[in-house]
Amino acid sequence: METxxxxxxxxxxxxTWLISGPIACKFMADYGAxxxxxxxxxxxxxxxxxxxxxxxxAGVNRSAMFANxxxxxxxxxxxxxHPKGLEIAKRLVAWADVVVESFRPGMMKxxxxxxxxxxxxxxxxxxLSMTMQGQTGPFNRQPxxxxxxxxxxxxxxxxxxxxxxxxxxxIPYPDFISPWYIVVATMAALDYRHRTGQGLYINxxxxxxxxxxxxxxxxxxxxxxxxxxxxxNQHPYxxxxxxxxCRGDERWCAIAIFTDDEWRSFCEAIGRPSWTKESxxxxxxxxxxxxxxxxxxxxxxxxxxTAEEVMxxxxxxxxxxxxxxxxxxxxECDSQLQHRHHFWVFEHPETGRHVTExxxxxxxxxxxxxxxxxxxxxxxxxxxxxxxxxxxxxxxVELLADGVFE
Amino acid sequence: MKQTTEExxxxxxxxxxxxxxxxxxxxxxxxxxxxxxxxxxxxxxxVIKIExxxxxxxxxxxxxxxxxxxxxxxxxxxxxxxxxxxxxxxIETADGKEIFKRLVKKADxxxxxxxxxxxxKLNLDYPVLSELxxxxxxxSITSFGQSGPYRDYKSSxxxxxxxxxxxxxxxxxxxxxVRISAEQAYLHxxxxxxxxxxxAHYYRELTGLGQHVDVSVEEAMVWTTMYTVPYWYTAxxxxxxxxxxxxxxxxxxxxxxxxxxGYISARAYTGLTFGPWQTRLVKAMAGEGMxxxxxxxxxxxxxxxxxPKEEIDHWEELMLNYFMKHTKAELHEKARQYExxxxxxxxxxxxxxxxxxxxxxxxxxxxxxxxxxxxxYPGDVFKSEPALGRMMFRTPLIGEHNEEIYRGELxxxxxxxxxxxxxxVI
Numbered sequence: 001m002e003t004x005x006x007x008x009x010x011x012x013x014x015x016t017w018l019i020s021g022p023i024a025c026k027f028m029a030d031y032g033a034x035x036x037x038x039x040x041x042x043x044x045x046x047x048x049x050x051x052x053x054x055x056x057x058a059g060v061n062r063s064a065m066f067a068n069x070x071x072x073x074x075x076x077x078x079x080x081x082h083p084k085g086l087e088i089a090k091r092l093v094a095w096a097d098v099v100v101e102s103f104r105p106g107m108m109k110x111x112x113x114x115x116x117x118x119x120x121x122x123x124x125x126x127x128l129s130m131t132m133q134g135q136t137g138p139f140n141r142q143p144x145x146x147x148x149x150x151x152x153x154x155x156x157x158x159x160x161x162x163x164x165x166x167x168x169x170x171i172p173y174p175d176f177i178s179p180w181y182i183v184v185a186t187m188a189a190l191d192y193r194h195r196t197g198q199g200l201y202i203n204x205x206x207x208x209x210x211x212x213x214x215x216x217x218x219x220x221x222x223x224x225x226x227x228x229x230x231x232x233n234q235h236p237y238x239x240x241x242x243x244x245x246c247r248g249d250e251r252w253c254a255i256a257i258f259t260d261d262e263w264r265s266f267c268e269a270i271g272r273p274s275w276t277k278e279s280x281x282x283x284x285x286x287x288x289x290x291x292x293x294x295x296x297x298x299x300x301x302x303x304x305x306t307a308e309e310v311m312x313x314x315x316x317x318x319x320x321x322x323x324x325x326x327x328x329x330x331x332e333c334d335s336q337l338q339h340r341h342h343f344w345v346f347e348h349p350e351t352g353r354h355v356t357e358x359x360x361x362x363x364x365x366x367x368x369x370x371x372x373x374x375x376x377x378x379x380x381x382x383x384x385x386x387x388x389x390x391x392x393x394x395x396x397v398e399l400l401a402d403g404v405f406e
Numbered sequence: 407m408k409q410t411t412e413e414x415x416x417x418x419x420x421x422x423x424x425x426x427x428x429x430x431x432x433x434x435x436x437x438x439x440x441x442x443x444x445x446x447x448x449x450x451x452x453v454i455k456i457e458x459x460x461x462x463x464x465x466x467x468x469x470x471x472x473x474x475x476x477x478x479x480x481x482x483x484x485x486x487x488x489x490x491x492x493x494x495x496x497i498e499t500a501d502g503k504e505i506f507k508r509l510v511k512k513a514d515x516x517x518x519x520x521x522x523x524x525x526x527k528l529n530l531d532y533p534v535l536s537e538l539x540x541x542x543x544x545x546s547i548t549s550f551g552q553s554g555p556y557r558d559y560k561s562s563x564x565x566x567x568x569x570x571x572x573x574x575x576x577x578x579x580x581x582x583x584v585r586i587s588a589e590q591a592y593l594h595x596x597x598x599x600x601x602x603x604x605x606a607h608y609y610r611e612l613t614g615l616g617q618h619v620d621v622s623v624e625e626a627m628v629w630t631t632m633y634t635v636p637y638w639y640t641a642x643x644x645x646x647x648x649x650x651x652x653x654x655x656x657x658x659x660x661x662x663x664x665x666x667x668g669y670i671s672a673r674a675y676t677g678l679t680f681g682p683w684q685t686r687l688v689k690a691m692a693g694e695g696m697x698x699x700x701x702x703x704x705x706x707x708x709x710x711x712x713x714p715k716e717e718i719d720h721w722e723e724l725m726l727n728y729f730m731k732h733t734k735a736e737l738h739e740k741a742r743q744y745e746x747x748x749x750x751x752x753x754x755x756x757x758x759x760x761x762x763x764x765x766x767x768x769x770x771x772x773x774x775x776x777x778x779x780x781x782x783y784p785g786d787v788f789k790s791e792p793a794l795g796r797m798m799f800r801t802p803l804i805g806e807h808n809e810e811i812y813r814g815e816l817x818x819x820x821x822x823x824x825x826x827x828x829x830x831v832i
Contacts, residue, residue, distance in 0.1 A: 006609035019632075031605055046679050051654060052633070052640040064636030115791065134789070139762040143683060144747035147661060151671035152749040154757050156662070158587045159576060160649070166669055166751055167649045168662065169576050169586070171632040180597035181445075185788050187604030188425045188449050192794065194611055195428070201791040208768055211757065211784045212441070213593050215485035220469040221754035222782050223481060228754060230587045232577075233564060236468060241564065243573060243582040250644075252583060254568035320560035322569040324583055327638030327645060330571050330628060339554035342625055343635070355639050360595070360625030361602030362551075364532070365617035366609055 005032025006366040010190070013038060013092050014073065015101035015108075017045040019146070019175035020206065021130055022069040024182035025100055027359045029072035031368040036092060036384055037073045037375070040080065041406045044377050045070075054352045061376040067354035070374035071346070077378030077405050080111050084404045091389050093118050097193075098126045098186055104143070105135045115201040124199040126189045130182055132174075134205035146172025146206065153210035158217065160230045167230075174210040181209045239287040240266075240294050243324055244302040246310055252324035253302055253310040260284070265317040270301050331355065346373035381405050424450025425794050429514040429607075432456055432506075433490060434497075437464040437589075438519035438623065439547045440486035441596035442603070446515070447489030448786065448798050454811065455492045456506070459830055461804035471777060477804065478776065484801050486596075488772070488783065492802030493811050494832050497528060501831045506530065508816060511539050515603055519547040522557050532618040542616045545603045547595050551622035561623060566591035570627020571634045578649040594626040655710040660722055662751065665729040669751035670737050672729070674721045676713075680747075681706035687725070687746040696728045758782075772800050808832060 010033040014025040022037070022045070029035040039045050044060050047069065053062040076092075079085040089111070093099060099118060101108055108114045108129070118125045132149055133139050150156050150173045160167030181204060189200040211218065217228040235241040238258045246253050257263050263284075267275045275281045275297075280290045287294055302310050307323040314321035323329060331343060344356050356370050385391045385399070399405065427450040433443035434456045447453035455462070465477035472479070496502040507530075510516060516535060518525065525531040532544045546552060549561035567573045567585045577584035602619040610616055633645040646653070650662035652673075662671050675684040684705040691697040700721060729737060734750030741748040750756060763769065770785040783798065812818045812832065826832045 006605050009612075010608070023629075027601070028605075049679070052636050052643075054640060056641055064640050065632070068636065133762055134766055137762040137765040139742055141745065142742045143745055144741075144749060147673075148671040148747050148749045151662070151669070151751040152757075152760075154752045154754055155586060155588075156650075156669070156671060156751045157753050160584060161578065161581060164578060165650060165662065165664070167577055167584070168671065168751075169572070170645070170648065170652055170661070171575070171630075173630065176630040176632070177594070177597070180594065180601055181787055183601035184445060184449075184597065184604060187601065187608055188788075189790075190608060191604070191611065192425045198792075200425075200794070203789045204787060205766070205789075208763075208766075208784070209787050211763075211768075212787060213590060214588055214754070214757075215784050216469060216482045217588055217754045218757060218784060219481040219485055219781070222758055223471055224469060224473060226469070228588070232587075233582065233584050234587075235564070238562070243564075243568065243584070245582065252568075252574075254564045254573065254585075256562035256564045258562070315556075315559045318560055320562045320565045322559075322561065322565035324568040324573050325571050326574045327571070327631075327634040327636075328642075330631070331635050331638055334569070336550050336554045336556035336559075336622075336624065337628065340551050340622060340625060342628060355635060357629065357635075359602070360598050360622050360629060362620045363602065363606050363609075363617050364620070365615060366606075368605075 001367060002365055004366060005368060006363060007032040010034065010098070011096045012036070012098045012100060013096045015099065015103065016130070017102060018047050019065070019069060019172060020178045021100055021102040021182065022047070024179035024186070026069055026071055026073065027179070027183055028186065030358060030370050031366075035073045036076050036380070036388070037070060038076050038078050038089065038092075039377060041077050041377060042079065044077075048377065054354065061351045064354060067346075067351065067374040068356045071344070071356040071370035072372055073375060074380035074384055075375035075378055076381055076384045079404055079406050082402070082404050084399055084402060086111060088385070088389070088399075088404065089113060090121055092384075093121045093125060095388060096122070096125065097190065098128070100128045100130070100182065100186070102130045105131060105140050119199060122199075124193055124197060126186070126193060126199050127201045128182060128185055128189075129201075129203040130178060130206065131203075132206050134208065135203045146175040149174045149206060149210070153207055154214050154217065155210065158214070158228065158230050161232045162230060174206045177213055178204060178206045178209045234291070239284065239291050240298050242295055242298070244295070244299045244310070246302045246305055246307040248306060250326075251307045253307040254322050254324055255298065255310070255314065256320040262319050263287070266314065266319050269313055269317045269319070272301070341369070344370045346370070348373040348376075350376050378405055423794060425790075426451040430454065430512065431515040431517060432509055432513045433517045435517050435519040435547060436462060437467060437482075438549075438592045439517050439596050439599060440464070440483075441593050442517055442545070442547065442599040443490055444486050444488055445597065445600045446603075449788070450794075451515075453490040454509070454807070455487060455490045455802060456495050456497070457492055457804060459494045459496050459832060461494070465804070484781065485783070487801040488798045490802055491807040491810070492805055493808050494805035496831050497530060499829065499831050501826060501829065503528065503530065505816065505831070507538055510535050510542060513539070513542065514607070516542060516544045517547070517599065517603075518544065522548060522552065536616060536618075540616060541610060541614060543603055543606045543610065543619060544616075545599050545619040545621065547599050547621045547623065549623045551625070552620040556624070563589040563591045566623045566627050569624050571631035572627055575631065575634060575645050575647050577647050579647060583647050591623050591627050594630065595621050595623040598626050657710055657713050657715070657718055659710075659718055663722075663726050663729045665732055665734055665737055667733045670729060670734055670748055671751060672725070672748040674718065674725065675747070676705050676708040676710050678706055681708065683746040686744045687748070690740050690744045690746070691724070691728045694728070694731070696724065696731070698724050700724055770798050772798065774800055776803060805832065
C-alpha cells in the first residue's frame with residue numbers, strides 16, 4: 001500500500017447541500033481530493049440543522065448526519081450575495097478542476113456562476129449540476145426532498161404489503177442513489193479532460209438515476225403491460241424467502257432459499273428433514289403454493305433461536321441468511337464491517353465524538369479513508385483565503401470586517 | 407425520442423467521441439455487477455461481456471419479454487446489459503484461460519463477481535492478472551468483501567438489505583420489516599464499483615499503475631440507512647419502522663396521504679427552510695376555500711418540536727380533505743404551480759407517461775431485430791454539454807460477438823473456432 005491517495009491534487013468546489021452532493025464530494029475528499037465546501041453563515045447546509053445532534057443539543061456543528069457526509073473537507077462560509085464574496089468564489093473557480101452544485105435550476109446563473117461564466121474564468125472547468133428532476137422540463141423547479149421523490153420514482157409504490165397502503169422507505173432514498181452516479185460522472189469527465197483538454201458540463205436528475213434502479217419493472221410495463229406492485233418480502237423464484245421473527249424484542253432474521261440443495265440443507269440444519277419429503281414442500285412450485293404455511297412453520301423454528309443463531313446455523317450449511325441489523329448491530333456487533341473498518345470515529349474539539357462512514361470499496365494500492373472530521377462552519381476561511389488563494393492577512397481581515405464570510 | 411438502430415452500433419464515430427471511448431472492459435460479472443459494466447458501456451467504453459458457454463445463468467432472471475422464459479428474453483438482463491458485446495468463454499479450460507489472458511493483456515478493466523477464491527483456484531486472480539498487465543484494474547464485487555469473517559457467507563438482495571440495515575427501518579410497525587420489492591442491493595454495489603474503478607483509473611492515468619478494487623454489497627447497503635447509526639450513537643435509540651408515518655422531533659406525522667385516485671407523498675412542514683412549502687400548499691388549499699384556519703398560521707415561525715398531537719392531526723385532516731378532492735396528477739400540477747413539495751406515488755405506468763421525462767428525452771428506443779421489435783429503455787443519466795453520451799445499444803445475444811473477437815481480433819481461424827466450440831471452450 002502506498003501513502004499517496006488516488007485523487008491527490010484534484011481540486012473540487014462543493015456548493016452542494018443536504019445529502020446527495022455532499023456524500024459524493026466526501027467520497028472524493030476521503031480519496032484525497034482537496035474539497036472546499038462553500039456555505040454561508042446566514043444559509044448553512046440545511047443538514048447542519050437536522051436531528052439527531054450530538055448529545056441531543058442542537059447546533060450548526062453538532063449534526064450527526066452532517067458529520068457523516070462531510071469528512072475530509074474544508075469549510076468556507078461565503079456570502080455569495082456580497083460582491084466580494086462572489087469574487088472569492090470566482091477566484092476559487094480559477095483554482096479548481098471541478099465545481100459541483102445542487103441548487104435549484106437558475107441559482108448559479110443568478111450569481112453569474114453558470115457553466116458559460118465559469119468557462120470564461122477557466123476554460124477547461126468541469127461542472128456538475130444535480131437536482132431532483134434535472135435542469136430542464138416543466139417540473140425542473142418543483143421543490144421537494146428525496147423522501148417525497150421516491151414516490152415519483154415508483155419506489156414507494158413498490159415497498160410494503162400488497163394488502164396495505166404503500167409504505168415507501170422512511171428516508172430520502174434517492175439521495176442514496178444519485179451520489180454514486182456523481183462520483184462516476186466526475187471521474188469520467190476528468191478522464192475526458194485529461195485526454196482532450198476539454199471541460200464538460202454534466203447535469204444529473206435524481207429521478208432519472210433512481211429510475212435505473214427500477215428499470216426491470218418499467219420494462220415489464222412497457223413490454224408486457226404488467227403493473228408490478230409491492231409484495232412484502234415475497235420473491236418470484238425463492239421460497240422460503242422472508243424476514244422471520246426470532247427470540248427477543250424486534251429481532252428478525254432474513255432467509256432466502258433459491259435452490260433444492262439449499263432447501264435440503266436448510267431442513268436438515270433446523271432438524272426438519274421430513275419437510276423435504278412432504279409433498280406440499282418437496283418441490284419449488286409446492287413451496288410457492290403453500291408459502292404462507294411454510295413461512296409460519298419456519299417462524300415457529302426461528303422464534304426459538306436468536307437472530308444471530310439462525311444466521312450462523314444456516315450460513316454454516318450454505319444458506320443465505322442474515323440478521324435484520326439495527327443501528328447498534330451495524331455499529332457495534334457486525335464483525336465484518338469492523339474488519340473492513342467501515343466506520344471511523346473522530347473527536348472534534350468543538351463537535352465532539354462523531355461517526356463517519358467510508359465508501360464501500362477499498363483500493364489495494366492507494367488508501368481512501370476519512371482524513372479529518374466534518375468541519376465547523378467556516379472553520380477553514382483563513383486557510384482557504386491565505387493558503388489556497390494566497391491572500392495577505394491584511395486582505396483577509398479586511399474581507400472579514402466587510403462581512404464577506406457572513 | 408432517441409432511437410438506436412443496428413447501424414448506430416456500427417457507427418464508429420459514436421464511440422470515438424464518447425467519454426470513456428478508449429477503454430476496454432472485460433465483464434465477467436453475474437447480476438451483482440451487471441449495472442457497473444452497463445454504466446461504463448453507456449459512457450462509451452468497449453465492454454465485452456464474457457459469458458459461460460450457453461450464456462450467463464442470470465439471464466434467467468425475470469420478468470421476460472412477453473412472459474416467454476428464455477435466456478435471450480430476460481428483461482432484467484436487457485435492463486442492465488446495454489452497450490456491451492458478448493463472447494462465450496469457459497475460463498475453467500486451459501484454452502479458455504489462455505484466451506482470457508490474451509484479452510487481459512489488452513484490456514483496461516476486469517469486472518468480476520465470483521465467489522471468493524474461484525479466480526485464485528483458476529490461477530486468474532488479481533496478482534496473476536497484474537503480472538500480465540501491470541496497468542489492469544480488477545474490480546471485484548462480492549457480498550461481503552474480499553476478506554473478513556463473513557467473506558464466504560451467502561447472500562441475496564434480501565439478506566444484503568437486511569444486514570445493511572435498510573430492512574429494519576422499512577415496513578409497517580405491526581408486521582415484519584420489508585425490503586423494497588424490486589432488487590436494489592446489487593445495483594448500489596454496481597454503481598459504487600463503477601465509481602471505485604474510475605477513481606483507480608484516475609490514479610493509473612497519473613502513475614501507470616493498476617490495482618484491485620474490492621466492493622462489498624453489504625457495505626453498499628449500509629450507505630442507504632441514513633438515521634440508523636446516528637440515532638444509535640447520539641442517543642442509544644433505534645430508528646423504528648413505522649410504515650408511512652414518521653416519528654421525529656417528538657411528534658408523529660404522515661409522509662403519505664390517500665387522494666382521489668391513489669396516494670401522494672407529502673407532509674406538513676414548518677420552520678425557516680421548509681415552512682415556505684407549507685405556506686404555499688395552504689395557499690393552494692385556500693384558493694379552493696379548504697384551508698380553514700391553516701391560513702392564519704405562520705409556518706416559517708413554527709417548530710415541529712413540541713406540537714401537540716391534536717394540532718398535527720388537525721393540519722393533516724384538512725390536508726387530507728383537500729387531497730381527497732383531487733387526483734394525483736392534479737395535485738402534482740398544483741405543486742408545480744405553487745411550488746410546494748408533493749409527489750404522486752407513481753406506478754410503473756405513471757412513470758412511463760410522465761411528461762417531464764418525455765420533455766427531457768429520457769427514454770431511448772432500441773431496435774431488437776431478433777425479436778422483430780423495438781423496446782423502450784430508461785436513457786442516459788448523464789446529460790452533458792457538449793453532448794458526449796453514446797447512443798445506448800442493444801444487449802448482446804449469447805456469444806453474439808464471438809466471430810468479431812475471436813476471428814477478427816485474436817486471429818483464430820474458422821476451423822479453430824469450431825474446435826473450441828466442440829471442446830466447450832467458447
